[in-house]
Amino acid sequence: MTRAISLHDVSKSYTRGTRVVDRLTLDIEPGEFLVLLGPSGCGKSTVLRMIAGLEEIDEGELLLDGEWANDLLPADRRIAMVFQNFALYPSMTSRDNIGFPLRIEAPGEDPRTRVDATARMLGIEDLLDRFPAQLSGGERQRVAMGRAIARHPSAFLMDEPLSNLDAKLRNHLRAEISGLTRKLGVTTVYVTHDQAEAMSLGDRVAVLRGGVLQQVGTPRSVYSLPRNVFVAAFIGIPRINLLRGVVRAPLDGAMTISLGKQYLRLPEPLCLDHQLLRVQQGREVIVGLRSEAVRIAKPAGARPGEVHITGLVEHVEFQGHEVLVHFNTGSRPAVVPDLEAPRPAPPVRRRRRDSGSVLERLRNRAGALRAGPVVALEHPADDAHDPAPPEGRLPGDLIVRTTPDFDLRHGMHVPLLVDLAHLFVFDQHGDRICPAPARLPDLEE
Numbered sequence: 001m002t003r004a005i006s007l008h009d010v011s012k013s014y015t016r017g018t019r020v021v022d023r024l025t026l027d028i029e030p031g032e033f034l035v036l037l038g039p040s041g042c043g044k045s046t047v048l049r050m051i052a053g054l055e056e057i058d059e060g061e062l063l064l065d066g067e068w069a070n071d072l073l074p075a076d077r078r079i080a081m082v083f084q085n086f087a088l089y090p091s092m093t094s095r096d097n098i099g100f101p102l103r104i105e106a107p108g109e110d111p112r113t114r115v116d117a118t119a120r121m122l123g124i125e126d127l128l129d130r131f132p133a134q135l136s137g138g139e140r141q142r143v144a145m146g147r148a149i150a151r152h153p154s155a156f157l158m159d160e161p162l163s164n165l166d167a168k169l170r171n172h173l174r175a176e177i178s179g180l181t182r183k184l185g186v187t188t189v190y191v192t193h194d195q196a197e198a199m200s201l202g203d204r205v206a207v208l209r210g211g212v213l214q215q216v217g218t219p220r221s222v223y224s225l226p227r228n229v230f231v232a233a234f235i236g237i238p239r240i241n242l243l244r245g246v247v248r249a250p251l252d253g254a255m256t257i258s259l260g261k262q263y264l265r266l267p268e269p270l271c272l273d274h275q276l277l278r279v280q281q282g283r284e285v286i287v288g289l290r291s292e293a294v295r296i297a298k299p300a301g302a303r304p305g306e307v308h309i310t311g312l313v314e315h316v317e318f319q320g321h322e323v324l325v326h327f328n329t330g331s332r333p334a335v336v337p338d339l340e341a342p343r344p345a346p347p348v349r350r351r352r353r354d355s356g357s358v359l360e361r362l363r364n365r366a367g368a369l370r371a372g373p374v375v376a377l378e379h380p381a382d383d384a385h386d387p388a389p390p391e392g393r394l395p396g397d398l399i400v401r402t403t404p405d406f407d408l409r410h411g412m413h414v415p416l417l418v419d420l421a422h423l424f425v426f427d428q429h430g431d432r433i434c435p436a437p438a439r440l441p442d443l444e445e
């Protein structure tokens with residue numbers, strides 16, 4: 001049996017006045033693999049613990065298969081948890097570790113058959129007589145998985161189960177978990193701060209920030225239509241390029257988005273999405289360009305919908321099958337304060353002229369922890385911009401992914417073509433305005 005898990009307007013506070021989970025609504029289908037994704041401290045584990053019954057729900061309701069379950073005892077939920085620290089009993093063999101919950105649940109029954117079947121499924125038959133100290137990290141995590149599986153739970157809750165393992169093993173076990181849970185068809189809620197893990201595992205991904213759900217959707221939809229700057233920047237490697245721009249929509253000329261020293265000229269006739277930008281005339285916006293939305297090519301080679309800019313090569317990251325080129329295009333990057341995994345730190349740090357007072361930085365940090373607007377563009381972008389990058393970033397403002405064929409070196413000026421079909425524009429608060437939200441508000445409401 002597998003279960004539907006629903007959270008309706010669920011909130012949780014540990015200290016008065018601070019909600020670590022804020023009015024969360026999520027409906028998880030039976031058999032679905034849902035990933036809760038977000039930076040450390042955004043409330044993911046708290047959500048998981050509330051589903052498991054290990055944490056009380058302050059407000060809202062939890063439904064298991066449509067039945068009110070806020071007060072159901074953890075043991076009555078038939079839900080198994082897998083943690084990152086494996087949580088095995090050191091004095092028990094793998095066999096006893098796997099069989100232990102079965103003995104508790106059905107004291108009179110011999111767990112041997114179920115333990116053996118589970119061990120076969122996980123390929124750990126040879127490890128059954130070993131103690132945890134005699135197992136590698138990956139083997140211990142398999143035994144921990146075995147303990148969860150042997151109970152034949154109706155749902156799995158997994159809290160960063162692979163984060164203590166090395167990268168190679170993590171990839172391997174990730175594929176195993178995905179295969180196993182699908183084979184068993186058991187509803188799984190999986191917590192991670194690793195977007196690559198979320199994207200490769202989830203049927204759907206729910207992105208949390210400061211306890212507030214930002215977006216839930218298939219990996220493809222959250223990547224291709226992020227609802228706001230936070231989701232856009234949290235998902236995707238390398239991180240999306242976010243540039244501060246100003247919409248210029250003169251009555252008698254072409255509409256452009258000014259990006260500091262250069263601009264993107266929107267092709268005529270304007271498509272519907274670009275027409276919607278007209279109301280932003282004169283306002284500052286954030287332009288989002290994924291690394292694959294820009295290519296290195298001369299203006300003469302432009303395809304319909306591509307516009308030309310130039311970039312100065314600042315840094316070339318060779319990655320074997322591809323190269324990431326960091327360009328300076330003379331624009332100012334927009335900073336999303338509460339993101340983990342910022343772009344890699346530069347080899348040489350430069351001081352930003354307006355890096356801000358301690359108070360300002362604290363204010364930014366506080367803003368990040370609240371689930372208010374994702375970004376706040378406090379200082380209007382002037383076209384005579386400050387070329388110094390924010391601290392901790394490479395000097396380039398635009399990362400372009402390309403093949404290793406180009407011989408690019410620091411200091412070269414390179415022609416670039418931007419594919420406007422892949423242009424994102426976000427407003428001052430970080431909400432996406434282009435492409436337009438898929439569902440327009442119901443005018444009859």
Ligand code: ADP
Pocket residue numbers: 014015020038039040041042043044045046047
């Ligand atoms: P995540 O899993 O996303 O890293 P958590 O759900 O563990 O986040 O924590 C969310 C917030 O709640 C954090 O700020 C954390 O410090 C706080 N928190 C978690 N558990 C407790 C607790 N038992 N008492 C007080 N604060 C807690």
